[in-house]
Amino acid sequence: MSVRVFVPADAAALAVGADQVCDILSAEASQSGLPIEIVRTGSRGMFELETLVEVETPAGRVGYGPIYPDEARDLAHSGLFEAKSHPKCVGPVETLPFLRRQMRLTFARCGVIDPQSLDAYRNAGGLAGLEKALSLTPEQIVEEITRSGLRGRGGAGFPAGIKWDTVRRAQADRKYVVCNADEGDSGTFADRMLLEGDPFLLIEGMVIAGLAVGAAKGFIYIRSEYPHAIRAFSRAVATARNAGLLGPTAGGGLPAFDIELRVGAGAYVCGEETAMLESLEGKRGQVRAKPPLPAHAGLFGRPTLINNVLTLAAAPLILANGAEAYAAHGHGRSRGTMPIQLAGDIRNGGLFEAPFGLDLNTLVYDIGGGTLSGRPVRAVQVGGPLGAYFPPSLFDTHFDYEAFAARDGLIGHGGIVVFNDTVDLAAQARFAMEFCAIESCGKCTPCRLGSVRGIETIDRIIAGERSSLAVLEDLCETMRLGSLCALGGLTPYPVMSAVTHFPQDFEPRGEALAPPK
Amino acid sequence: MSASLPQIPWNADHAAALVARCVALEGPLLPALHVIQATFGCVPDEAVPIIAQVLNLSRADVHGVLTFYHDFRRVPAGRRILKFCAAEACQARGSADAIAQVERALGLKVGETRSDGAVTLEAVYCLGLCASGPAALLDGDPFARLKGARLDHLLTQVLP
Numbered sequence: 001m002s003v004r005v006f007v008p009a010d011a012a013a014l015a016v017g018a019d020q021v022c023d024i025l026s027a028e029a030s031q032s033g034l035p036i037e038i039v040r041t042g043s044r045g046m047f048e049l050e051t052l053v054e055v056e057t058p059a060g061r062v063g064y065g066p067i068y069p070d071e072a073r074d075l076a077h078s079g080l081f082e083a084k085s086h087p088k089c090v091g092p093v094e095t096l097p098f099l100r101r102q103m104r105l106t107f108a109r110c111g112v113i114d115p116q117s118l119d120a121y122r123n124a125g126g127l128a129g130l131e132k133a134l135s136l137t138p139e140q141i142v143e144e145i146t147r148s149g150l151r152g153r154g155g156a157g158f159p160a161g162i163k164w165d166t167v168r169r170a171q172a173d174r175k176y177v178v179c180n181a182d183e184g185d186s187g188t189f190a191d192r193m194l195l196e197g198d199p200f201l202l203i204e205g206m207v208i209a210g211l212a213v214g215a216a217k218g219f220i221y222i223r224s225e226y227p228h229a230i231r232a233f234s235r236a237v238a239t240a241r242n243a244g245l246l247g248p249t250a251g252g253g254l255p256a257f258d259i260e261l262r263v264g265a266g267a268y269v270c271g272e273e274t275a276m277l278e279s280l281e282g283k284r285g286q287v288r289a290k291p292p293l294p295a296h297a298g299l300f301g302r303p304t305l306i307n308n309v310l311t312l313a314a315a316p317l318i319l320a321n322g323a324e325a326y327a328a329h330g331h332g333r334s335r336g337t338m339p340i341q342l343a344g345d346i347r348n349g350g351l352f353e354a355p356f357g358l359d360l361n362t363l364v365y366d367i368g369g370g371t372l373s374g375r376p377v378r379a380v381q382v383g384g385p386l387g388a389y390f391p392p393s394l395f396d397t398h399f400d401y402e403a404f405a406a407r408d409g410l411i412g413h414g415g416i417v418v419f420n421d422t423v424d425l426a427a428q429a430r431f432a433m434e435f436c437a438i439e440s441c442g443k444c445t446p447c448r449l450g451s452v453r454g455i456e457t458i459d460r461i462i463a464g465e466r467s468s469l470a471v472l473e474d475l476c477e478t479m480r481l482g483s484l485c486a487l488g489g490l491t492p493y494p495v496m497s498a499v500t501h502f503p504q505d506f507e508p509r510g511e512a513l514a515p516p517k
Numbered sequence: 518m519s520a521s522l523p524q525i526p527w528n529a530d531h532a533a534a535l536v537a538r539c540v541a542l543e544g545p546l547l548p549a550l551h552v553i554q555a556t557f558g559c560v561p562d563e564a565v566p567i568i569a570q571v572l573n574l575s576r577a578d579v580h581g582v583l584t585f586y587h588d589f590r591r592v593p594a595g596r597r598i599l600k601f602c603a604a605e606a607c608q609a610r611g612s613a614d615a616i617a618q619v620e621r622a623l624g625l626k627v628g629e630t631r632s633d634g635a636v637t638l639e640a641v642y643c644l645g646l647c648a649s650g651p652a653a654l655l656d657g658d659p660f661a662r663l664k665g666a667r668l669d670h671l672l673t674q675v676l677p
Contacts, residue, residue: 282546344609349648
């Protein structure tokens, strides 16, 4: 019997040489006449261990990492295929604390199975949610989603059931499901990992959504910065079509539902749902004023269900295991699990799926292991470029939509970026304004002009003009209340949190002033 | 998308045929612009009236969309395209120093193409490699932990 070896094909592994590692292992095995089978998986989400090579043993999968290409030959000769001990051996992978402490619902299969094999997906529990959905009426499906307490994972946290029901009730000649995979927030990569590591879960979720709201056509909008996710997902869509899971006509008891993949073109604002609809329609990615809600008049004016990758990917689990099982996890009004992404200067960076409710201390120090550089943590930015900077004194905040909102922050898409004591928060605040200026769609004035004025104002503050702090605060208030969408509306979060929690960084810069700690 | 596709010289008939294949799509303009750029390396000014005619749009519509999105280029890039992440998570892992080193080594600034056409250096805002930064895409292939020897090695691949 051949030895089964698992090597991730996730972009985070490819970026550190996983393909070369694979080639070397395969060449070494064939040279020594050892039959091996290499399975390309997604990533387990432990990025510091990539490339994490695993070998199957009767006692489970044993891991070795991080393995760089120049170490692969030695690893093969040191008894990798017999799962022998090695300085890079991390032991049985499933017993690693980082994995053991998680509750992997959405990411249960990611890093474990061959993500391009529909059979492997089915054998690992896939399609059970769709099977259940087919036995229910659309109303009952929506009811399950509502009772699960699922909220939109893209950032806004809007109750998914209400959105699904609004589209279900809308009357039109056709409706659409749109999956938002324009994961532009720095510090987030959960959508990318799922697209590459378990694409059939998302396909299943989209089919269920189509069934629930009465749509026969789904679009997925993936950002161009994710070329590997685009390839992986389009392969999976083709496989699903060949298997009769997707297609323009009904078959095998399945409703007619097809998915078309669209690639973004580098505009961050297209992650905003109405800008995404414009982009899908072939226009400039400019935000639409609401109402009408996309649920009433969305893509091409038709009722449209827009959900993030992780929201749609949660639907199969909710249907398969029941709404109560999902709602049993969580904290306050944030139910279920959240794939939290630990990023930046952090020792154990990667994806950590857990029920809502962990506090930042636990996430950053206990699970994350503090900084990779060994320097003290000075700040975290939670929720991407529009999220607030929190100092360690706020690390008792629980990971929960309301708990973050109560402290003028947001959890967004679940990314936590850790900064060490060399970070300059005035520079980060300036960057937030600069990013807003680069990415503004230009439709509303507070965002288009406010961001540029913001850069200038922060420059004046740093140059010693203290009175400009009041101007900055006023400007942020205008952007927050007057912008059409979250880009202009939330850019004040990183800016004002930096001013509030790190005022010393906004002191005038001079010879006499010590550099920011 | 990946710039490592073989690129061919501009040909109006070929361009019109490529755009015609997009006509049946709902909202065909972005796919059309992508295919033109993937084929010819950019969307030259000559392409605008062709796209407009085939898709029954005004030239202003096409121009407006073409110039809105960061990805579309109206002149060809260098032979290699290095997109370096400049977003927060990579900043927290030292991308500013890495980018400065890249600029020195390649003799250009972010946003520029070398005068010999060897390489274009661009900033990109997040590649989803946020726990492995500094990160970059070279012709669509991902590279991470770009510090020290790993960054030096990448630079020798860019400019042998």
